[in-house]
Amino acid sequence: MVFREMLVGYVRVSPSDVPQNADLQLVALRQAGIDDRNIYEDRASGRVDDRPGLTKCLGFVRPGDVIIVWKLDRLGRSLLDLISIICTLLEKDVGLRSLTENIDTTSSTREFQLRLFDALAQYERSLIQERIKAGLEAAKRQGRRGGRPRRIDSEKLDVVTGLLALGKSVSAVARAVGVPRSTLVDALRRSPSTLLG
Numbered sequence: 001m002v003f004r005e006m007l008v009g010y011v012r013v014s015p016s017d018v019p020q021n022a023d024l025q026l027v028a029l030r031q032a033g034i035d036d037r038n039i040y041e042d043r044a045s046g047r048v049d050d051r052p053g054l055t056k057c058l059g060f061v062r063p064g065d066v067i068i069v070w071k072l073d074r075l076g077r078s079l080l081d082l083i084s085i086i087c088t089l090l091e092k093d094v095g096l097r098s099l100t101e102n103i104d105t106t107s108s109t110r111e112f113q114l115r116l117f118d119a120l121a122q123y124e125r126s127l128i129q130e131r132i133k134a135g136l137e138a139a140k141r142q143g144r145r146g147g148r149p150r151r152i153d154s155e156k157l158d159v160v161t162g163l164l165a166l167g168k169s170v171s172a173v174a175r176a177v178g179v180p181r182s183t184l185v186d187a188l189r190r191s192p193s194t195l196l197g
Helices: 023-031 052-060 079-091 110-141 154-165 170-177 181-190
Strands: 007-013 039-043 066-069 095-098
Touching: 007 023, 007 052, 039 052, 052 079, 079 095, 079 110, 154 170, 154 181, 170 181
Parallel strands: 007 039, 007 066, 066 095
Antiparallel strands: none
8 A cells, every 4th residue: 555645643632631722742743744634532431431532533544645643642532433533444455653652654664563462452351340240249249249230139029929929921011111022031931949840
């Protein structure tokens, strides 16, 4: 891919930035040769999904263009989000440069950098899975269990078993207690005193 060097800048200022202005980022992007008309900006936390400036920036760039950011954390909310954006840029044949980290996907080391990002994304996914597993195990040791709260508690289950004992159908009982039939069947299977055959 030959990059024609249409340079496009992206700036994000979050509430935690002190001071809360984009001056530092804007100066760096201007020094990199970006025209102010080609700089897109968001003023939002990295946790916010709605970033209209980034959306406009990604919609503006064409194959061969290069997006320049001051730092990678201005572009992605997380490592996985950053990888997703980089993959989008790859699909569009758009380059990415980060001035602070000295990363340039338009250079001869492009393939190496992309493989490195992919490896980091896999590493981040593994860390997330480990954290979830450790959190669930810690909760279990404290007598709590993970997952969604059950829709049928023990009090409601007593009502269910009473209605079933009176000869009501499972579907009728499910409607009576306001849960889907499949939820009721699952609860009865888990219950040691199930009346479900």
